[in-house]
Amino acid sequence: MTALPHARVLALDELAPGLQACVEFEITAQQMQQFAELSGDFNPLHTDDAFARGKGFEGAVVYGALLVAKVSQLIGMRLPGRDSVWASVSLDFRKPLYVGQPAQVEGVVTEVSASTGMVALKLTVRAAGKLLAKGTAEVVLGR
Amino acid sequence: MSTDAVYAKLTEIFHDVFDDESIKVTPELAADDVDEWDSLSHIRLVLAIEKKFGLKFSAAEVGRLKNVGEFVALIESKMP
Numbered sequence: 747m748t749a750l751p752h753a754r755v756l757a758l759d760e761l762a763p764g765l766q767a768c769v770e771f772e773i774t775a776q777q778m779q780q781f782a783e784l785s786g787d788f789n790p791l792h793t794d795d796a797f798a799r800g801k802g803f804e805g806a807v808v809y810g811a812l813l814v815a816k817v818s819q820l821i822g823m824r825l826p827g828r829d830s831v832w833a834s835v836s837l838d839f840r841k842p843l844y845v846g847q848p849a850q851v852e853g854v855v856t857e858v859s860a861s862t863g864m865v866a867l868k869l870t871v872r873a874a875g876k877l878l879a880k881g882t883a884e885v886v887l888g889r
Numbered sequence: 890m891s892t893d894a895v896y897a898k899l900t901e902i903f904h905d906v907f908d909d910e911s912i913k914v915t916p917e918l919a920a921d922d923v924d925e926w927d928s929l930s931h932i933r934l935v936l937a938i939e940k941k942f943g944l945k946f947s948a949a950e951v952g953r954l955k956n957v958g959e960f961v962a963l964i965e966s967k968m969p
């Protein structure tokens with residue numbers, strides 16, 4: 747069995763506003779197909795390049811939920827990592843991401859609550875320097 | 890701020906956090922009395938109270954509270 751990647755472990759007292767982390771990624775055609783099957787969303791905007799071009803896009807548009815999946819990786823593996831549980835997430839999508847296009851999701855800590863263990867993050871997703879999505883997440887850090 | 894005013898503010902917060910205007914906020918009210926009062930709702934409640942009253946609590950202070958009356962006493966002990 748292949749060893750799983752290890753999640754970073756950050757304690758509450760190691761977190762402060764301004765702390766940031768980033769995950770680089772690109773979504774493959776295989777991941778798009780797997781997500782279509784998982785979600786049942788076979789909208790041709792996401793599965794058919796020609797159809798998407800006909801609608802004014804450069805090709806099949808990556809599912810927004812896959813950007814959220816990379817936010818999951820950022821939170822669960824990097825910031826704050828292993829001991830965190832999502833309490834909320836919100837993302838506004840501004841521009842499309844295309845299959846095979848390198849992108850990055852960045853999280854920056856904006857608030858840390860000592861009384862509750864709640865950590866607020868500002869999220870941005872960028873590709874080629876352009877903002878694709880922005881939002882926020884709230885994460886509870888287990889004690 | 891009077892104790893009545895603290896309860897009035899808390900009532901607004903409880904109604905908002907639990908989305909239930911029927912909750913009567915009394916000193917005896919505790920987590921077992923409100924179906925939706927789980928660990929995440931508790932965090933939302935504490936954060937909302939900190940924000941509304943402009944106060945900060947420690948984990949230890951919040952962790953030993955048993956009911957609303959004790960929370961009110963904590964709030965009043967920190968108010969200028």
